[in-house]
Each structure stands twice: as structure tokens, then as C-alpha cells.
Amino acid sequence: MTSNEDQNELLLRYLDGSLDPSDQAMVADLLRGDAGARAFLRGVAEQAVVVADVERIDQHKPQPAKVATPEFHPWKWAAAAAAALVFLAAFVIAGIPPGHVAKVSAVLGPCQYIAADGKVQNEVKVGSVLNIGDTIRTRSSSAWVKLDLSGGSLMTIAGRTQLRLLNVNGRRGFQLAYGNLWATVAESVGAKTFSIQTPTSTVEAKSAQFDIEAHSTMSIVRVNSGLANVERLADGQTVDIAADHQSIVPISRNREFAVMRQPKPVNNWNCHLLAGPGAVMGNWLPADEKNSVRLGAKPLLIGKKATIHVANFSVQCSGSPAVLIENGSKVRVTGNTQTENPIYLGLTTQRIKGGFFGKYIAKVEAEALGQAGEPWQVEVPLSKFEPKTEHLPDLPIGMELTDIWVFSPEENAKLEIHRVEFLPKEVGQ
Amino acid sequence: MSLSVLFTVALTEQDILQRLMSQRDRVSAAAWLVVRNAHTAEDIFQNVALKAMSKRTQFESDGALMSWAFITARREGIDWLRRQKNAPICLDDTILELLEHEWVDEAAAQGGIRGQALRDCLEELPTTSRDLLKRRYFDGHACEEVAAQLGAGLDAVYKRLSRLHQSLRICIETKLAQPAG
Numbered sequence: 255m256t257s258n259e260d261q262n263e264l265l266l267r268y269l270d271g272s273l274d275p276s277d278q279a280m281v282a283d284l285l286r287g288d289a290g291a292r293a294f295l296r297g298v299a300e301q302a303v304v305v306a307d308v309e310r311i312d313q314h315k316p317q318p319a320k321v322a323t324p325e326f327h328p329w330k331w332a333a334a335a336a337a338a339l340v341f342l343a344a345f346v347i348a349g350i351p352p353g354h355v356a357k358v359s360a361v362l363g364p365c366q367y368i369a370a371d372g373k374v375q376n377e378v379k380v381g382s383v384l385n386i387g388d389t390i391r392t393r394s395s396s397a398w399v400k401l402d403l404s405g406g407s408l409m410t411i412a413g414r415t416q417l418r419l420l421n422v423n424g425r426r427g428f429q430l431a432y433g434n435l436w437a438t439v440a441e442s443v444g445a446k447t448f449s450i451q452t453p454t455s456t457v458e459a460k461s462a463q464f465d466i467e468a469h470s471t472m473s474i475v476r477v478n479s480g481l482a483n484v485e486r487l488a489d490g491q492t493v494d495i496a497a498d499h500q501s502i503v504p505i506s507r508n509r510e511f512a513v514m515r516q517p518k519p520v521n522n523w524n525c526h527l528l529a530g531p532g533a534v535m536g537n538w539l540p541a542d543e544k545n546s547v548r549l550g551a552k553p554l555l556i557g558k559k560a561t562i563h564v565a566n567f568s569v570q571c572s573g574s575p576a577v578l579i580e581n582g583s584k585v586r587v588t589g590n591t592q593t594e595n596p597i598y599l600g601l602t603t604q605r606i607k608g609g610f611f612g613k614y615i616a617k618v619e620a621e622a623l624g625q626a627g628e629p630w631q632v633e634v635p636l637s638k639f640e641p642k643t644e645h646l647p648d649l650p651i652g653m654e655l656t657d658i659w660v661f662s663p664e665e666n667a668k669l670e671i672h673r674v675e676f677l678p679k680e681v682g683q
Numbered sequence: 684m685s686l687s688v689l690f691t692v693a694l695t696e697q698d699i700l701q702r703l704m705s706q707r708d709r710v711s712a713a714a715w716l717v718v719r720n721a722h723t724a725e726d727i728f729q730n731v732a733l734k735a736m737s738k739r740t741q742f743e744s745d746g747a748l749m750s751w752a753f754i755t756a757r758r759e760g761i762d763w764l765r766r767q768k769n770a771p772i773c774l775d776d777t778i779l780e781l782l783e784h785e786w787v788d789e790a791a792a793q794g795g796i797r798g799q800a801l802r803d804c805l806e807e808l809p810t811t812s813r814d815l816l817k818r819r820y821f822d823g824h825a826c827e828e829v830a831a832q833l834g835a836g837l838d839a840v841y842k843r844l845s846r847l848h849q850s851l852r853i854c855i856e857t858k859l860a861q862p863a864g
Contacts, residue, residue, distance in 0.1 A: 259842075259845060259846075259849075262845040262848065262849065263841045263842065263845045266826070266841050266844055266845055266848075267826075267841060269719060270825050270826045270827075271719075271771045271772070271825070272825070272826070272827070278772065282774070282775055282778060285774070285778045285781070285782075286777070286778060286781070289785075292778075292781060292782055292785060293785075294848070294849075294852070295716070295782065296712065296782055296785065296786060297848060297851070297852045298848050299712035299713070299715045299716045300708050300709065300712040300797075300798075300801060301801065301816070301820075301848055301851055302712070302715050302721055302724075302819075302820040303708055303711040303712050303715050303721050303724050303725070303820075304708055304798065304801050304802060304805065305721070305805065305816045305817065305820040305821060306721030306722065306724075306725070306820050306821045307708075307721075307725070308802060308805055309817050309821040310821070359767070360766060380766055380767065381767075405822060406722060406821065406822060406823065408722075442822055605729070644762055645730065645759060645762055645763065646730070647730055647733040647734040648734065650733075651733065651736060652733060652736065653733075
């Protein structure tokens with residue numbers, strides 16, 4: 255072996271995290287003084303990301319159907335018998351309840367972990383491992399949790415969402431009781447199909463990137479790459495959803511259950527509170543002389559002795575095409591509060607045809623709402639929103655709007671919402 | 684004195700995106716050196732691109748943009764490491780800066796053609812070599828796990844990987860030395 259080869263292997267061991275501190279110091283000295291070693295390291299890093307990129311693209315290419323020609327030789331009988339034994343053993347092993355786990359790789363906001371044995375933890379830490387039967391809940395509109403499912407598969411749940419790991423025969427099972435989930439299911443050797451149950455559907459995928467919004471009476475499944483199979487629980491009807499397509503799965507068998515192409519994104523949105531089911535959280539209030547539509551904020555316990563009052567409006571549930579966030583976009587909300595306290599507006603964002611991106615929040619000071627008890631209308635430019643985590647860019651420009659939430663920490667404010675709009679940048683802006 | 688010295692013109696949003704996309708492999712690679720996970724590195728590159736687009740500061744040259752992109756990718760990577768349990772130990776900042784300067788210089792000299800050469804070289808690799816790289820860098824398994832999966836010795840895996848990286852490097856240099864067309 256040449257000294258260069260020794261050096262290169264040492265660098266690979268370093269990248270692998272398998273060197274002790276004295277060897278790590280040696281690597282640091284080597285990299286400071288040897289341009290050749292640095293060039294090798296840069297090369298490895300470039301090759302690592304390009305290998306991953308090429309594999310990602312390959313996995314999304316349609317696989318040609320393989321036609322096998324039957325051909326059998328006597329010597330293969332022995333091999334076949336051995337294979338049968340292995341198959342039998344595998345079958346027996348498959349009969350044992352399979353275990354699958356999910357590791358929390360990132361977490362933000364109030365969350366709750368309920369172990370299969372009923373033990374409850376009101377704090378979820380990065381590195382926590384969920385086993386079959388365990389449940390994780392994100393408890394406020396601004397919370398999210400990212401789960402690493404090994405083999406390149408990932409899931410993010412966000413907003414008010416509850417996810418449980420299930421024991422489903424031959425599959426990696428999950429129950430999405432309610433809320434939003436973004437999943438990247440990477441096809442890897444020996445990987446099992448993912449099976450996600452919602453109140454109205456079962457979604458199965460082996461290699462796909464998709465998102466699900468689940469409510470008690472309907473689920474919306476959007477596939478951005480790969481393929482997912484969806485069964486409507488009401489009648490067992492199934493559909494395949496290919497990339498760039500979506501389906502709404504209603505609980506009623508009398509309502510349409512079909513696959514449609516995802517419509518082109520638009521740059522504005524009006525929640526149309528009366529016309530569609532866009533308001534996904536809140537209590538409907540009786541009409542008064544000024545407003546025929548009034549959605550009262552709903553109390554939400556987000557931790558010990560901490561309650562906020564929230565109304566939430568979902569783009570997908572409203573039936574709108576995807577809404578693109580542009581530089582100069584604005585959120586306009588009309589409502590009423592009974593006290594002079596600030597309110598907060600939040601945006602959930604995701605990548606266009608991709609996974610969860612992040613949460614942004616803006617505070618609206620009490621002065622901007624005018625006199626208590628009087629209806630107000632506020633327009634908050636995108637530039638006033640701030641990311642909930644440092645990791646995020648200052649503004650979610652170029653992302654897709656998932657939902658808008660409005661909350662007040664004050665119960666006495668009696669926050670109610672009459673209208674929610676997402677406006678494009680003004681011409682000439 | 685030429686006009687270009689008197690007036691510096693800021694890069695437009697389109698210029699920024701075009702420059703960043705042409706250097707995607709290098710910026711992602713710089714992030715990978717910090718986080719050692721190709722999927723996170725890709726996420727970091729996307730965040731860098733978005734930050735560049737929504738940033739109020741103007742970039743007056745490709746060099747300024749690339750220096751900012753490498754520094755931002757490094758910071759995002761370090762932030763990500765802080766949130767991880769059992770995160771890999773990060774290289775010293777001075778070493779990362781050295782590597783980034785070399786990347787910026789190389790980007791100015793070669794543009795984005797190196798990435799295409801690397802993809803062509805990967806296409807030419809035997810299936811077993813592609814499989815080894817996939818297990819290590821796409822599936823994200825440590826060499827010890829890869830050795831166990833393949834029923835090979837750990838030293839043998841390091842040796843094969845080291846030679847594979849070296850042969851890819853030679854393949855890229857050969858392709859870049861060939862006249863275009």
C-alpha cells in the first residue's frame with residue numbers, strides 16, 4: 255500500500271467516526287498541511303452527495319417489467335430445495351410480530367409521547383425512539399416532529415396531529431388519527447411497504463413522496479413522486495395515485511372518490527368559510543347583525559397550564575389548488591376580539607411537490623386591532639413573519655402554503671374570525 | 684479606469700439561482716463534510732438557495748455569492764449537528780474554511796462541468812462498486828455496517844472505498860482533460 259492509500263483510508267475512517275481522539279488530531283494536522291489530502295476529502299464529499307442524488311433519481315424512474323423465461327436444469331433441484339427451506343424459515347419468522355421503530359430526529363413546540371403501556375411524557379426529545387404501539391402528538395399549530403424511519407425514509411408530522419406505530423402484518427404500519435403528515439418512503443433492500451391508516455382510508459406505498467391531511471370525515475392524499483395505493487374504508491374501493499396526482503377520500507360512499515391531477519399552483523387564496531370545509535379548527539358561532547360567518551377560536555391545551563385559542567384554515571381542505579408563496583404576498587384576516595390583546599398569525603409551509611418545510615409566525619399588536627369588541631381587518635405582509643426555527647430561511651418564498659392559523663393566548667379575548675385570505679403581491683410592488 | 688470598476692452590478696435573482704444550481708454539488712458537499720448525511724446536505728443546499736433568494740443583501744460577484752453560500756451551508760450544518768444526539772465530530776473551522784476556499788477557486792475555474800463528469804463516471808462503474816457507494820452514502824450506513832451486510836472485513840471495505848474514490852477522481856480528471864465534443 256502506498257502512503258497515499260494509507261492517508262486516504264485514514265480520512266475515510268475519520269469520516270466514518272471510527273477514529274480515537276489522537277488519530278483525529280493527526281487527521282486535522284494532515285488536512286491543514288497537505289493540499290492532496292484536502293483534495294481527496296473534497297472529492298469524497300462531492301462523490302457522496304452525487305451518489306445520493308443519482309440514486310434518488312434512479313429510484314423515481316419507472317422500472318421496466320421483467321419477463322423471465324422458464325428454464326430449469328437438474329442441478330438446480332438441489333438449490334431449489336434449499337431455497338424452499340429458506341423460504342419456509344422466512345415464512346415462520348414473518349409470522350412473529352414484526353418490530354419497526356421511528357426515531358425522533360427533530361422536534362419543535364409542544365409534543366406528547368404516549369408509550370404503548372400508557373405511560374405519558376409531555377416532552378419529546380431528539381433521539382427518542384418510538385416502538386409499535388407508541389403514540390406521538392404534536393399539540394399546537396406551530397409544533398412539528400421529524401421522524402427518521404431508517405433506510406432513507408422520513409416522516410414529518412405538524413400542527414395538531416396524532417400518529418401511532420401499528421403492528422400490521424408484513425408492513426410498517428402507522429395510524430394517523432388526525433392532522434398533517436409528510437412522508438418520504440425510500441425503497442431499500444428488504445424494506446417493507448408503508449401502510450398508513452387514517453379515519454377514512456388506508457394509504458400504502460413502497461417508494462414515494464406524499465402528504466396526507468386527515469380529518470374525521472375525509473382525508474386528502476397528494477403524491478409528488480412514486481406511487482401510492484389508497485383504499486376507502488367505507489367500501490373497500492381502491493385507487494393508485496401516481497406522481498403529481500391527488501385524491502380526496504371521503505367517509506361517505508355516496509361521495510366521489512377519484513384520482514385527479516394536482517392543479518397548477520395559484521398565488522392567492524380565499525378560505526371561503528361558508529362554501530367549503532376550509533376551516534379545520536374552530537367553533538361555528540351564530541350569525542349576528544354584522545357577520546353571517548363567525549368562527550370562534552377553539553381552546554387548545556398545549557402543555558401544563560398552557561392553553562391557547564386557535565382557529566385553523568387549510569388550503570387543501572378548502573378545495574383550492576396549491577398556493578405559492580411569493581415575495582410580497584400578504585395575509586388578510588377579518589375578525590373580532592373582546593379585549594385589547596395581541597393576536598398571532600401563523601403559516602405552515604411545505605416544499606412545492608415536496609415535504610414539510612417549516613412554520614412562520616407574526617404578532618399583530620393590540621393597537622392594530624382597534625377598539626375591543628369592534629370588528630377589525632389586518633393585512634400582514636410576508637416580511638413580518640418570522641421563522642419558528644433558526645434552520646429556516648427568513649421568508650418562505652417559493653414554498654407552498656399548507657394552512658393559516660390564528661390564535662390568542664387570552665380566553666377573554668373571545669377571538670372570532672370572519673374571513674381569511676392570502677393575497678398576491680401588488681402589481682408594481 | 685474601466686466602467687466595471689466604477690460601478691458594481693448586483694446579481695439578479697435569476698443569476699443567483701443559476702450560479703447556485705451550477706455549484707449545487709460543491710455546496711452540498713461542503714454541507715456533507717459537516718453533517719455526513721447526503722439527504723440532510725441536500726436539504727441544507729435547498730435552504731441556502733432559498734436564503735439567497737430572499738436575502739436583502741446584494742451579491743456583487745459570483746465569488747461573493749459562493750463564499751456566502753459555503754459559509755451559510757457550514758453554519759446550517761453546525762446548527763443541525765447541535766440538534767442531534769451522537770452527532771459526528773465536526774472538523775475545525777479553519778480546516779473547513781481552507782476547503783471552502785479551494786472549492787470557490789475550483790468553481791471559478793471549472794464551473795459546473797465537474798459534476799456532469801462525475802455522474803458519467805458513476806454510470807461507468809461496475810454494479811458491485813455502485814452498490815457499495817449506495818450502501819455507504821445513500822443508505823447512510825457506516826463502513827462497519829456495510830462490511831457486515833456484505834460479509835466482508837472492515838479493512839477490506841475501507842480499502843475498496845478508498846480505491847473507488849481514487850478511481851472516480853482519475854476518471855473525472857480524464858474526462859475534464861478531453862476536448863469538448
